[in-house]
Amino acid sequence: MKSPVPGILAAALLALLPLGADGAAPLCALPPEFAASNQPTPRVAALLRPGGDLAILALGTASSFGPDGRQPRLGFPARMAAALRKAAPEARITLTLKGGRGLTAAAMLPMLRGALRSSKVGLVIWQTGTVEAVRDSPPGNFLAALAEGLSIVRAAGADLILVDPQFSRFLRTDTNIDAYESAFHEVAFEPGVVLFARYELTHAWVDAGSFDLERARSSATPALAAAMQDCIGQALAHFILSGAEKAGGSSR
Amino acid sequence: MSGNNRNRLTLVRTNRDLRVDFFRGLALWWIFTDHIPGNALGRVSLRNFTLSDATEVFVLLAGYGAALAYGRTLDRAGWLYSGADVVRRAWTLYVAHIFLFVLFAAQVGASAAALNRGAYLEEIHLDVLANAPYRALLDSLFLLFQPAYLNVLPLYIVLLLMFALVLPLLRRPALLFALSFGLYALTRLLHLNLPTAGGGGWFFNPLAWQLLFVLGALLAYAPPNIPLPPRLLDIAAAAVLLAGLLIARVVWPYPALAAHLPPWLLAWLLDVDKTGLHPYRFACILALLWAVHRLVPPRAAWLQSRLAAPFLLAGQHSLPVFCSGILLSFLGRLAMERSDGAAMQGFVNLAGGIGLLAVATIAAWYRAKGAASSRAGLPARAPSGTESS
Numbered sequence: 206m207k208s209p210v211p212g213i214l215a216a217a218l219l220a221l222l223p224l225g226a227d228g229a230a231p232l233c234a235l236p237p238e239f240a241a242s243n244q245p246t247p248r249v250a251a252l253l254r255p256g257g258d259l260a261i262l263a264l265g266t267a268s269s270f271g272p273d274g275r276q277p278r279l280g281f282p283a284r285m286a287a288a289l290r291k292a293a294p295e296a297r298i299t300l301t302l303k304g305g306r307g308l309t310a311a312a313m314l315p316m317l318r319g320a321l322r323s324s325k326v327g328l329v330i331w332q333t334g335t336v337e338a339v340r341d342s343p344p345g346n347f348l349a350a351l352a353e354g355l356s357i358v359r360a361a362g363a364d365l366i367l368v369d370p371q372f373s374r375f376l377r378t379d380t381n382i383d384a385y386e387s388a389f390h391e392v393a394f395e396p397g398v399v400l401f402a403r404y405e406l407t408h409a410w411v412d413a414g415s416f417d418l419e420r421a422r423s424s425a426t427p428a429l430a431a432a433m434q435d436c437i438g439q440a441l442a443h444f445i446l447s448g449a450e451k452a453g454g455s456s457r
Numbered sequence: 458m459s460g461n462n463r464n465r466l467t468l469v470r471t472n473r474d475l476r477v478d479f480f481r482g483l484a485l486w487w488i489f490t491d492h493i494p495g496n497a498l499g500r501v502s503l504r505n506f507t508l509s510d511a512t513e514v515f516v517l518l519a520g521y522g523a524a525l526a527y528g529r530t531l532d533r534a535g536w537l538y539s540g541a542d543v544v545r546r547a548w549t550l551y552v553a554h555i556f557l558f559v560l561f562a563a564q565v566g567a568s569a570a571a572l573n574r575g576a577y578l579e580e581i582h583l584d585v586l587a588n589a590p591y592r593a594l595l596d597s598l599f600l601l602f603q604p605a606y607l608n609v610l611p612l613y614i615v616l617l618l619m620f621a622l623v624l625p626l627l628r629r630p631a632l633l634f635a636l637s638f639g640l641y642a643l644t645r646l647l648h649l650n651l652p653t654a655g656g657g658g659w660f661f662n663p664l665a666w667q668l669l670f671v672l673g674a675l676l677a678y679a680p681p682n683i684p685l686p687p688r689l690l691d692i693a694a695a696a697v698l699l700a701g702l703l704i705a706r707v708v709w710p711y712p713a714l715a716a717h718l719p720p721w722l723l724a725w726l727l728d729v730d731k732t733g734l735h736p737y738r739f740a741c742i743l744a745l746l747w748a749v750h751r752l753v754p755p756r757a758a759w760l761q762s763r764l765a766a767p768f769l770l771a772g773q774h775s776l777p778v779f780c781s782g783i784l785l786s787f788l789g790r791l792a793m794e795r796s797d798g799a800a801m802q803g804f805v806n807l808a809g810g811i812g813l814l815a816v817a818t819i820a821a822w823y824r825a826k827g828a829a830s831s832r833a834g835l836p837a838r839a840p841s842g843t844e845s846s
Contacts, residue, residue, distance in 0.1 A: 273575070339580060341660065344727040374494030375580050379605070384727055386712030391723055394716035419494070419794050423573035 233436035234415065235443070239406045242448035244399040246364040249445060250452035252327040255295030261286060262320050262363075264313050265332030267306040268371055272430030274306050279431050281368075282330060284438025285445070292446060301326075309336050310350035317354055321361040328445070329358045332368035332403075334385045338376055344384035351392040358397070365398040366445070371437075372408035374419055401444050403437060410436075468821040469769045473525070475760040476753055481518045482768030485778050487511040489809055492606060492786035495797045498806055507701040508729060512609060513742040515775075516666055519613060520673025523620055528627055528678040536625050543621040547614050550776065554610040557780045558597055561607060562586055564787055572791075581605045585655065596654040603653065606783050608660040615651070615663040616670045623671075630679040637671035640664060645733055658732065665733040669742065691751065694744035701741045767814050774820035781816045785809045 252259040263282035267274030277283055286300040301324070303316045310333040320326065331354060337347045351367070358365040369389045376382045386404060393400035410416040416433040418426060487502040488511045504510035523543070530539035562583055569577040578584040582604045586593040596602035600611045626633035643649065644665045650658025675681065683690065704726065708714060715723050729735045759765055771778045789805040 339582075340657070341732070342657070343730060345724060348724070348727055373576075375576075378494040378496070378499055379492065379580070381731075383709035383712055387709070387715035387723065388727060390712045390715045391718075391720075420796075423571075426573060 233439055234413070235440055236406070236409045239402060239409070239440060240443060240447070242399050242401075242444050242451060244393075244396075244448060245452035246328070246366070246399065246445065246448035247452040248327045248362065248364040250449035253289075253293050253296050253298075253446075253449050257296040259289075259296055259298050259327045260325060261298065261300045261328045261330060262317075262326045263300060263302050263304075263330045263332070264317055264320070265302075265304045265330075265368070266308050266336055268335070268434075269302060269304055269332050270306070272427060272434055277302055279434055281434045281437040281441060282332075284435045285330070285441040286438075288439045288442035289445060292442065304332075307336055308333075309340075309342060310334070310347055310354065314350060314354060314357070317357055321357060321363065326361060326363045328364050328366065330366045330368060330401075330441070331358075334389065335370040335376070338370060338380040338382050338385050341381060344381065344388055347385055348388035348391060351388060352395075355392055355395060355398050364448075366441075366448075367393055367398060367400045368441070369400065369402060369404045372404050372406075372411055374411075399444075399448060401441055406437070406440060407433075467825050468818060469766055470773060471761065474755050475765075475769055476749060476755060476757075477518050477521055478769045478772035479760055479765055480514055480749065480772070481522075481775055482770070482772030482778075484511040484514040484518070485771050485775055485782055485813070486768065486810070488515070488609075488779065489782040489786050489789075489813060490806065492783070493789040493793060493805065495793045496789065496805065497797075497802050504705070506705055507698060507741045507745065508704060508735075509701075509738045509741040509745065510731075512661065512731070513669060513734075513738065514745075515609070516612070516616070516669045517673040517742060517746065518772075519616070519775075520620075520670035521677040522673075523617065523670070524627060524674035524677035527620075527624060528674075531624055531627065540621040540624050543617055543624065547617040547621070550610055550614045550617065553776055553780055554600075554607070554614065555598065557610070557783060558604070558607055561783060561787070562604070564784060568787070568791060592654070601652065601654040603660060605660075606786075609779070611659070612661040612663050612666055616667055619663070619667055620670065620674065627674065627678045630675050630681065633671060634675060637668050641668040641734070645736075648733075650732070660732055662733050668739065669734060687751070690747055694747040697737075697740045697744040698748070701737075701744075767810070767817075770817040770821055771813055774817045774824075777816050777820050778813050781813055782809075785812050 249259065251257070261282075263269055263285075265282070269280050269282050270277045271279040271283075280302070282300060282302055286298055290298050301320060303320055304313055310331075313331070313333065317329070317331070321329070333351075334347065336342075337344070355365055367389055369386060370376060370382065382404075389400050392398060407416065410433075411419075416429065416436070418430055418433070421429050484503075487504075490496050490498040491502050491504065491511065493499060502511065503514070523546075527539045527543050530542055565577050565581055565583055566587070569575055569583075578587055585602060586604075593602050600614070603611055623633060623636070626636070641664075644662065649664050650662045651664070653659060708718070708726065718726075729737050731738065753760075760769070786809070789809055792805050793801060795801070
């Protein structure tokens with residue numbers, strides 16, 4: 206993009222979002238290292254302006270579909286879209302949710318291909334990796350699936366944000382999570398894709414004691430899980446806006 | 458004091474290579490600590506420092522123990538007799554596995570329901586049981602359904618059945634090793650595995666892991682002459698372990714490094730699989746074995762110390778200790794989900810240790826009692842005398 210307008214606009218929107226180190230909601234407190242995208246997302250920058258038409262495809266497993274995997278309205282993609290709409294009311298933002306419980310990245314590839322063929326998408330948010338880690342499927346295959354997904358998204362001219370697993374002590378202790386995380390970082394090093402480091406973010410929340418689902422009382426779990434999805438959604442919206450801002454800023 | 462001593466000596470059998478018992482006991486302890494998310498001790502177990510973990514130690518020493526026990530029977534009474542003993546042992550393990558399966562499924566299922574944590578079922582792959590219980594029960598009887606943590610005993614069972622078939626080949630070590638290595642190589646090249654109901658192969662592929670078991674068996678029955686100078690092997694082992702240490706301590710904990718590694722190296726690292734006993738994992742356990750061989754003499758004084766005794770006792774009764782460890786570690790997980798402060802860490806690990814030790818002590822007491830009554834000519838169930846674990 207030649208015009209710096211989207212960047213300036215995104216910066217202004219960013220200031221509107223009630224988030225950040227001194228954000229309004231203390232539960233959602235975002236450690237500074239997670240506040241901003243380290244890579245520009247030019248497609249999003251171009252579409253997220255007044256009159257713009259940003260179609261988002263969110264692809265993921267159970268956690269994209271709400272705290273219990275059955276309430277997509279409470280899932281982080283829907284919460285992200287809501288936060289984004291609030292921050293950019295002049296743009297038309299639509300969200301399509303695909304995927305489902307227990308799907309591997311490889312199993313989601315045909316869905317990705319189909320969804321990008323049938324409609325014009327500006328941003329793909331791909332949440333994956335947990336199923337592979339829990340099943341211990343080969344990390345090398347996972348890396349290959351991520352790389353293929355990236356090339357599909359690139360060919361469709363969209364930006365890609367990868368979302369890695371949500372931290373849990375179980376994943377850390379009982380799975381080979383580091384290998385899958387390495388695969389995420391390897392792919393996210395490519396142009397056209399950024400990693401929203403949900404694993405590190407939710408780990409920081411657990412360490413801070415704000416969202417610790419593994420330690421929560423069972424009666425408090427559903428509400429806490431929903432609040433956590435909301436916070437992840439807001440953080441992701443923040444991340445998207447910062448990526449757009451970077452794209453605008455770097456285009457001049 | 459002396460009474461204590463005598464008691465300990467009757468419970469802990471000392472007329473054998475105590476290194477085997479000790480390290481098997483240690484592996485069982487690690488299996489307990491490593492299965493409790495949030496356990497601080499899980500960060501100082503073997504897997505944190507090398508690419509092999511407690512499972513490799515367990516399988517290698519299972520092979521060693523099996524050859525010690527059944528090799529003797531083979532020499533004394535022939536293939537049919539000793540093979541029958543091996544099959545009986547496999548049957549014992551099978552019954553233990555099914556029993557453990559029922560206990561563990563009940564434990565996890567009830568906890569998931571009581572604590573409103575459906576995630577337990579998915580994490581431990583017991584959702585399959587919830588979705589189609591009769592099918593899953595049938596599959597579990599055929600070892601086609603193996604929830605997480607319940608995949609080691611099926612491996613052990615199949616290894617023993619394979620061992621029963623090749624028992625006489627213990628006398629032809631080179632041939633046995635060549636066959637074993639050939640199967641391992643074919644398995645890795647052709648991606649062979651035993652089937653599961655869910656479609657994927659076994660988590661611990663017996664066609665690959667048999668190599669480690671056979672190696673252990675050959676070390677016990679026909680200790681090889683090492684043709685290479687020990688110094689050379691020292692260097693090779695140190696290099697393998699050092700590289701493993703770098704991967705375990707530097708590469709994996711910092712996934713962001715991945716983007717800066719050469720792609721071929723990352724691709725190789727991501728391929729180091731546990732299922733098929735990747736050659737590098739095999740190399741790591743060989744290097745550890747060599748290190749123990751060089752650093753720990755069979756009669757090392759510390760092996761007979763009080764501190765080592767609990768591990769010896771556990772290692773000598775690995776089946777009940779293993780099964781209890783799986784159940785106790787899930788209890789430990791539940792406890793640590795209430796709190797993982799220092800007090801709870803101490804409590805869970807201490808209580809778990811005491812629990813495992815109690816199980817081992819009871820098993821040892823029954824065994825000693827059986828041996829004593831058979832010596833006295835009392836009608837008792839004949840002690841197998843060949844128990845491999």
